[in-house]
Amino acid sequence: MAWTSILGQPTAVRMVQADFIRDRLAAAYLFVGPEGVGKRLTATELAKAVSCERPLEGACDECAHCRRINRGVHPDVHGVVPQGGVSTIAIDQVRWILGRVSLRPFFGRRSMVIVDGAHRLTDEAANSFLKALEEPPGQTTFLLLTSQPARCLPTIASRARTVRFRPLEAGLIEEVLVTRHNQKRDLATLVSLLAHGSLSQALALCEGWQAYEALLAQVAAGQASAWISWSVPKERETLMRWLDVSIARLRDVAVASIAQPSLAPLSRERCIEAAFRMMELRRSFEEQMLSPRLVGTLLRESWLNLFNV
Numbered sequence: 001m002a003w004t005s006i007l008g009q010p011t012a013v014r015m016v017q018a019d020f021i022r023d024r025l026a027a028a029y030l031f032v033g034p035e036g037v038g039k040r041l042t043a044t045e046l047a048k049a050v051s052c053e054r055p056l057e058g059a060c061d062e063c064a065h066c067r068r069i070n071r072g073v074h075p076d077v078h079g080v081v082p083q084g085g086v087s088t089i090a091i092d093q094v095r096w097i098l099g100r101v102s103l104r105p106f107f108g109r110r111s112m113v114i115v116d117g118a119h120r121l122t123d124e125a126a127n128s129f130l131k132a133l134e135e136p137p138g139q140t141t142f143l144l145l146t147s148q149p150a151r152c153l154p155t156i157a158s159r160a161r162t163v164r165f166r167p168l169e170a171g172l173i174e175e176v177l178v179t180r181h182n183q184k185r186d187l188a189t190l191v192s193l194l195a196h197g198s199l200s201q202a203l204a205l206c207e208g209w210q211a212y213e214a215l216l217a218q219v220a221a222g223q224a225s226a227w228i229s230w231s232v233p234k235e236r237e238t239l240m241r242w243l244d245v246s247i248a249r250l251r252d253v254a255v256a257s258i259a260q261p262s263l264a265p266l267s268r269e270r271c272i273e274a275a276f277r278m279m280e281l282r283r284s285f286e287e288q289m290l291s292p293r294l295v296g297t298l299l300r301e302s303w304l305n306l307f308n309v
């Protein structure tokens, strides 16, 4: 891999790469952008470039350091993610990392700390981090990755150099799905339009597609039996995708009913009304106001109402 392997983020890559080439890495960066658009990849690429034995403008990807980082076992590159089945990053994890980087880097260059989900730091953990950013340990760069900057401590954000990542173009996602992930063109086209610019969402959609199709095909046939026995997914992300796919399918049916009203299984007005209800539901869910269980139940009810069950 190299900088060129990061697709669709020329501005972000140029910014980070320029700091690396001029040997002017900041003590902390805040990578802001949706999930699945290249933040993690960019962080890893920068970490490799820093430790690489033969760096030119970026990492060689072949030396022992690059290979260790690719395997996630380099002693100077520390990943911080939520542990132990919880969604937050605890203060103990942060303390442990700060203890490690207070020592000299193992190989003598620079320690890189990648916090994947900076908005997941607990208040305690964030405050402990803040102290480190106020007096950064030398030879350390913190890379704070987040899709929800509003939930990060503003004092942390203000001490980091912000790098913005954009949602990926649908056409780019489609190409990557076909060329790098061996997906069929038809599916790639469809999924890329539903993925909100996120490659990871697109991949998850591909993976769950058979299940989505089986249920949503019933809309076309005007039946509801599978929705009655549908078991609500427990994971937030899966449920969010169900909402996206449902909204998109309702739009399709609404459009089809304009072209051929007599053949459409559901009336256009009812589809549009239901789509709006689901969009509202999605927004509340995104703002974490409702539990997955409740959202799943409401989603199923919306569908069953449409079928008059």
Ligand SMILES: [Zn+2]
Binding pocket: 051, 052, 053, 054, 055, 059, 060, 061, 062, 063, 064, 065, 066, 067
């Ligand atoms: Zn290398």
